[in-house]
Amino acid sequence: MPSGEDDLIARYFKPLATDPGARGLVDDAAVLAATGSDLVLTTDAIVEGVHYLPDDPPEAIARKALRVNLSDLAAKGAEPAGFLLTLALRQADERFLAPFAAALGEDAAAFRCPLLGGDTVSTPGPMMISVTALGRVPPGRMVPRDGLRPGDRIVVTGTIGDAALGLDLLQRKATAASDSDRAFLIDRYRHPQPRLALASAVRDHAGAAMDISDGLAGDLAKMCAASGVTATLEADAVPLSDAARAMVGTDAARLGRVLGGGDDYELLCGVAQSEIDQFLAAAQRSRVQVTVIGVAQQGTAAPRWLDADARDISLNKLSFSHF
Amino acid sequence: MPSGEDDLIARYFKPLATDPGARGLVDDAAVLAATGSDLVLTTDAIVEGVHYLPDDPPEAIARKALRVNLSDLAAKGAEPAGFLLTLALRQADERFLAPFAAALGEDAAAFRCPLLGGDTVSTPGPMMISVTALGRVPPGRMVPRDGLRPGDRIVVTGTIGDAALGLDLLQRKATAASDSDRAFLIDRYRHPQPRLALASAVRDHAGAAMDISDGLAGDLAKMCAASGVTATLEADAVPLSDAARAMVGTDAARLGRVLGGGDDYELLCGVAQSEIDQFLAAAQRSRVQVTVIGVAQQGTAAPRWLDADARDISLNKLSFSHF
Numbered sequence: 001m002p003s004g005e006d007d008l009i010a011r012y013f014k015p016l017a018t019d020p021g022a023r024g025l026v027d028d029a030a031v032l033a034a035t036g037s038d039l040v041l042t043t044d045a046i047v048e049g050v051h052y053l054p055d056d057p058p059e060a061i062a063r064k065a066l067r068v069n070l071s072d073l074a075a076k077g078a079e080p081a082g083f084l085l086t087l088a089l090r091q092a093d094e095r096f097l098a099p100f101a102a103a104l105g106e107d108a109a110a111f112r113c114p115l116l117g118g119d120t121v122s123t124p125g126p127m128m129i130s131v132t133a134l135g136r137v138p139p140g141r142m143v144p145r146d147g148l149r150p151g152d153r154i155v156v157t158g159t160i161g162d163a164a165l166g167l168d169l170l171q172r173k174a175t176a177a178s179d180s181d182r183a184f185l186i187d188r189y190r191h192p193q194p195r196l197a198l199a200s201a202v203r204d205h206a207g208a209a210m211d212i213s214d215g216l217a218g219d220l221a222k223m224c225a226a227s228g229v230t231a232t233l234e235a236d237a238v239p240l241s242d243a244a245r246a247m248v249g250t251d252a253a254r255l256g257r258v259l260g261g262g263d264d265y266e267l268l269c270g271v272a273q274s275e276i277d278q279f280l281a282a283a284q285r286s287r288v289q290v291t292v293i294g295v296a297q298q299g300t301a302a303p304r305w306l307d308a309d310a311r312d313i314s315l316n317k318l319s320f321s322h323f
Numbered sequence: 324m325p326s327g328e329d330d331l332i333a334r335y336f337k338p339l340a341t342d343p344g345a346r347g348l349v350d351d352a353a354v355l356a357a358t359g360s361d362l363v364l365t366t367d368a369i370v371e372g373v374h375y376l377p378d379d380p381p382e383a384i385a386r387k388a389l390r391v392n393l394s395d396l397a398a399k400g401a402e403p404a405g406f407l408l409t410l411a412l413r414q415a416d417e418r419f420l421a422p423f424a425a426a427l428g429e430d431a432a433a434f435r436c437p438l439l440g441g442d443t444v445s446t447p448g449p450m451m452i453s454v455t456a457l458g459r460v461p462p463g464r465m466v467p468r469d470g471l472r473p474g475d476r477i478v479v480t481g482t483i484g485d486a487a488l489g490l491d492l493l494q495r496k497a498t499a500a501s502d503s504d505r506a507f508l509i510d511r512y513r514h515p516q517p518r519l520a521l522a523s524a525v526r527d528h529a530g531a532a533m534d535i536s537d538g539l540a541g542d543l544a545k546m547c548a549a550s551g552v553t554a555t556l557e558a559d560a561v562p563l564s565d566a567a568r569a570m571v572g573t574d575a576a577r578l579g580r581v582l583g584g585g586d587d588y589e590l591l592c593g594v595a596q597s598e599i600d601q602f603l604a605a606a607q608r609s610r611v612q613v614t615v616i617g618v619a620q621q622g623t624a625a626p627r628w629l630d631a632d633a634r635d636i637s638l639n640k641l642s643f644s645h646f
Contacts, residue, residue: 007547026549027468028395028533029365035461039362041439042352042456043407047446072351083365084455086409116364130409132366132455135386139357145350209349222329222387224348 005120008092012101019114021081032081034185037136042072045130053170058096058289059103060190066107069133070194071211071265077143077203078135080113086130088123091099111196126172137203148227152270152296157195157288159241162188164261176246181243192265201282208270217259217315219268224303231303234314256315260283328443331415335424341407342437353439355404360459365395367452376493381419384427384514386633389430392456393517394534394588397612399467400526401458403436409453411446434519460526470531471550475593475619480518480611483539483566485511487584497570506568515588524605531593540582541640544593547626558636579638593619
């Protein structure tokens with residue numbers, strides 16, 4: 001006698017649970033075989049109206065829920081091993097669940113991160129999707145946040161600020177230069193790109209890494225504080241997409257939005273001078289754009305951001321916080 | 324510049340993250356060292372107003388969130404390795420968080436299951452606590468749900484139905500025989516007892532196991548269906564506490580509540596006849612009460628429940644479902 005909950009799981013999520021460790025989702029637990037690797041664990045939840053908009057497409061919500069976690073695995077130099085999904089739903093709505101599960105399955109296959117298990121609960125409140133992702137690294141090789149050392153080059157992947165500007169567009173706080181710029185920036189907000197192609201290069205060459213989820217400036221400050229160093233950054237070196245560049249123009253407030261806004265899900269790495277050439281070469285082979293934006297230095301002051309004339313830039317709101 | 328979220332984590336949860344794999348909660352990921360064990364993964368979320376009552380004490384909510392997951396590990400024969408915590412909160416309320424974190428830390432220590440990491444998000448809706456627990460078993464030794472075989476003795480731990488009756492008392496759907504009975508049953512609802520002391524015996528002697536979270540009758544039916552067998556149970560053999568027995572009396576509806584109600588978090592095991600004596604002896608050594616309540620049989624019909632006169636009992640609502 002399948003209950004509604006079991007039926008929902010059987011219908012939408014069992015087809016995704018093809019990994020033997022998932023045990024077809026009939027058990028209360030999944031199993032990951034011992035392989036001699038360390039296991040890297042990360043968990044990030046997204047809440048309707050907080051991390052995504054109620055009218056975001058179900059496919060985009062599914063992809064974001066998984067990808068923000070895959071982004072953490074990439075930053076730690078880990079290869080995906082699988083994920084657990086907790087869904088808190090007001091109701092079992094097929095029009096939402098069918099496209100949600102289909103997109104989740106596509107991403108799980110594309111990023112080789114199988115669904116291993118999960119939980120489905122009802123809530124009278126907003127929908128919430130919590131993912132715990134597991135990855136593997138050789139023993140002792142997880143790349144930490146707190147490994148930034150004086151002299152390390154500070155590197156970011158991709159382009160910065162697109163997602164924050166895309167959210168501004170969706171919330172009508174800004175207008176884009178063109179329809180195609182608008183579409184590009186909104187897509188960057190809705191579809192983070194986990195840089196898993198760079199995971200092995202990060203593992204082999206970076207001393208410190210994290211993904212940028214709460215804004216480049218704030219997350220860099222966190223990395224510096226955790227590592228007991230400071231840094232000097234060149235704002236002009238921060239890679240912007242053409243669409244972001246067109247919106248930012250010479251507007252200092254919007255530059256702050258780019259450096260301080262969240263949802264980039266690009267990687268922020270510290271790479272020793274002796275490793276930087278090999279890192280850049282490995283990035284090129286993996287076709288992930290990387291850009292050196294500054295250097296770490298001794299000291300405990302907040303990181304300095306310099307403009308094109310080497311004058312200090314003041315950034316007011318450096319990081320997103322929930323509370 | 325600690326944000327409110329970082330401050331909350333540093334204040335309440337960092338003191339719990341004493342395991343080296345937690346990396347002091349400064350990283351976006353935790354690491355579990357390779358040990359040659361298989362990793363058992365389970366995740367269960369509890370939602371305010373659904374899985375616990377808004378006026379349940381913060382300490383009880385914390386313990387329940389962790390223990391319902393530890394109960395799954397025990398059922399799979401696993402030793403706890405650690406857990407990840409996702410908190411969705413309306414606000415950072417010290418009067419809630421301080422006792423919540425203190426009790427969580429006590430349980431993490433008592434059950435040797437350290438906090439490894441997590442996520443904290445804001446929600447405008449009800450509070451939700453999602454825990455992913457990790458355990459270890461020797462390679463290939465996770466005890467499955469679908470391993471019940473004809474002839475296996477069906478065994479439960481502890482006493483059944485206390486939590487469902489405790490919830491009825493809290494919701495004023497019933498009255499207890501005495502104040503001490505009332506206190507006992509409510510405590511059983513609020514404080515599940517994960518049977519980790521029995522994990523090694525389950526691993527060594529049980530062919531199938533699961534924890535009873537959605538009611539004994541329904542969960543047994545799920546185990547039979549997953550295993551492709553049926554079973555015959557003696558309702559009179561189901562172990563009841565004195566407090567439950569006093570409430571049930573001769574009320575058939577209330578017997579249904581005991582067998583069909585949820586939140587027991589006792590273990591349901593299938594143990595081959597050849598293993599049953601060793602299993603019972605191991606349970607006695609671990610001081611966990613176990614009771615044989617029936618036997619598995621060939622067939623695919625729903626399990627039969629018999630009364631003291633060997634007449635079939637009909638149970639209407641066999642299992643809790645969210646949807």
